[in-house]
Each structure stands twice: as C-alpha cells, then as structure tokens.
Amino acid sequence: MGDDAEYNPWVTEPTPHLRSWLSGIPLSRAAVGVHGKEVHLIATDTRLGVEGLPQSATGQAAIFTGRNAPQAMGMHMAGLPFRRLREWVQEDNIYKQFARKGWKATFANSYTQEYFERPATKRGWISVSTATMLSAQVPVRYLPELLRGEAVYHDLTRRTLKEHLPEVDEITPETAAEHLTRLGRDHDLVVHEFFLSDRAGHKHDPELVRWVVETLDRFLGAMLRLRQRQDTIVLVSDHGNMEDLRVRTHTMNPVPTLVAGDVGAIENGQVAEWNLCCIAPLLQRLVERRQKGES
Numbered sequence: 516m517g518d519d520a521e522y523n524p525w526v527t528e529p530t531p532h533l534r535s536w537l538s539g540i541p542l543s544r545a546a547v548g549v550h551g552k553e554v555h556l557i558a559t560d561t562r563l564g565v566e567g568l569p570q571s572a573t574g575q576a577a578i579f580t581g582r583n584a585p586q587a588m589g590m591h592m593a594g595l596p597f598r599r600l601r602e603w604v605q606e607d608n609i610y611k612q613f614a615r616k617g618w619k620a621t622f623a624n625s626y627t628q629e630y631f632e633r634p635a636t637k638r639g640w641i642s643v644s645t646a647t648m649l650s651a652q653v654p655v656r657y658l659p660e661l662l663r664g665e666a667v668y669h670d671l672t673r674r675t676l677k678e679h680l681p682e683v684d685e686i687t688p689e690t691a692a693e694h695l696t697r698l699g700r701d702h703d704l705v706v707h708e709f710f711l712s713d714r715a716g717h718k719h720d721p722e723l724v725r726w727v728v729e730t731l732d733r734f735l736g737a738m739l740r741l742r743q744r745q746d747t748i749v750l751v752s753d754h755g756n757m758e759d760l761r762v763r764t765h766t767m768n769p770v771p772t773l774v775a776g777d778v779g780a781i782e783n784g785q786v787a788e789w790n791l792c793c794i795a796p797l798l799q800r801l802v803e804r805r806q807k808g809e810s
C-alpha cells in the first residue's frame with residue numbers, strides 16, 4: 516500500500532470498485548481505516564522485525580501459519596522454500612487448524628497434472644501455498660474442476676493458461692468471482708492466490724500493470740456484490756511491490772488487509788500492530804463468530 520503519488524498505479528489507474536469500498540479514496544495509505552459498517556482497511560506490516568526486504572516464501576508462511584516465519588528462519592526468504600521452511604509450515608498451518616476444529620478449508624487455485632510430475636516438484640521444489648495445502652490433505656483441483664467452475668486459475672481469467680491450452684476460453688473477472696463465491700457455499704474457508712501483481716512490479720510492464728489493476732478491481736467489485744451476509748472477504752498480500760513503480764524490487768511498505776463483512780472479528784487493540792501473523796487467527800475468529808451467531 517503506497518503513497519498517493521504518480522508512481523502508484525493503484526492511484527493513477529481507474530479503480531471504480533475499490534474506490535466505492537473505500538469512501539472514494541484509492542487503495543493507498545490514505546484509505547486506511549473503517550469505511551461504513553462492513554469494510555475495514557488495515558495497514559499490515561510485512562517486515563516482522565527482520566532486516567531486509569520482505570520476500571514471498573517467509574511472507575506467505577507467516578500468513579498461512581500465523582507465526583513469525585522470517586524471525587524463525589532468521590531472514591526473509593524468497594521464491595520456493597528450502598526444506599527447513601517447508602517443514603516449518605507443514606507442522607502447523609491454517610488448513611490444519613481448521614481441520615482440527617472440524618471446519619472445511621480449501622485452496623481454490625487449479626493445478627495441471629504436469630506440475631506434480633515435474634522432477635522439481637518431486638524434489639520438493641513447491642511453493643509455500645502448495646506445501647501448506649498438501650500437508651493437510653486438502654484436495655488438489657485440476658483442469659476438469661476448473662472447466663466446471665469449481666476452481667479459479669491463479670490469474671483469475673485463465674489468460675495465461677490459454678497461452679498453453681488455446682482451446683481454453685478466457686473468462687471475465689466477474690465470472691471468476693462467481694466461481695470463487697460458489698466454493699464458499701460449502702466451505703468455511705476458501706483461499707485463492709494471485710501473483711501477477713508481483714510479476715508486474717518486477718517487470719515494470721505497463722500493459723501488465725494496467726491489466727492487473729483493472730482485473731483485480733473488477734474481481735473485487737464482483738466479490739463484494741456477490742457476498743452474502745454471513746460471508747467475509749479478506750484480501751492480503753505477502754509484501755509490497757507494484758504500488759511503487761520507481762523500483763523493480765519488493766518494498767518495505769505495509770500491505771492492505773482489506774476486510775469486507777464481519778469487521779467485528781478484528782480485535783481493535785491489534786490494529787496498530789497488525790502484521791502478516793494476524794491473518795490466520797482472524798480467519799479462525801471469523802468462523803467462530805459465525806458459528807456463535809455474532810457476525
């Protein structure tokens with residue numbers, strides 16, 4: 516979450532849906548706070564007390580476990596996790612926490628068969644999100660599920676899938692939101708991971724940057740429209756990047772935790788110190804409150 520400045524595409528590009536969530540303010544530090552009864556934008560620390568630029572592997576590990584992964588590893592770790600971090604996230608994580616309570620959690624992204632047959636995958640070179648899901652025996656979604664609308668591709672619209680499989684039709688961000696929302700009907704937690712914003716930030720490809728902003732804005736707008744009273748949408752990122760196009764690296768900026776729904780589940784005392792480790796406990800509180808009828 517960056518400055519209200521010309522190098523921040525979340526400010527310069529049109530984002531009518533996000534702005535309508537955020538009292539007309541673009542997604543930037545200026546928008547932090549409560550917007551109406553159902554939306555709260557929290558500035559989220561990704562540095563977690565560890566020197567250096569925040570990175571994906573440890574950032575995701577903190578989100579998925581609720582524990583301070585960079586501190587446990589002694590550094591911010593990028594890319595695919597080494598064995599030590601992989602085992603650390605597999606010990607305990609949000610999917611295992613949900614399973615212990617008898618709650619149903621799922622990962623919406625779809626995989627290809629080839630992904631699991633690659634020698635690299637077999638050697639354990641898998642992302643934190645994949646390692647986490649597999650550790651809790653969460654069922655893997657493949658192409659048939661995707662084509663039935665029972666999974667959501669990482670880029671939402673299948674545009675990168677179409678490069679490999681020309682017979683696949685691109686869908687709109689709104690249709691992707693319908694598919695994701697439908698998975699929520701019979702799960703207590705549906706996780707989706709989107710990473711083209713990171714790629715766009717590293718590559719500084721203006722066309723990709725614009726596409727990411729427009730696609731996420733339309734997708735989030737549709738998610739909010741489709742949300743039913745008992746549902747809560749939580750958007751978070753593992754680190755900053757694209758919100759500052761002056762640099763091609765990650766940033767030290769706080770990231771958004773955007774909550775739409777039961778904002779009462781946010782413990783207000785925590786907001787000033789909010790960081791990536793607060794997400795997993797928040798997701799648990801959301802389900803507890805829904806079960807108690809507090810939401």
Ligand SMILES: [Zn+2]
Nearest residue numbers: 571713717765
């Ligand atoms: Zn990156």
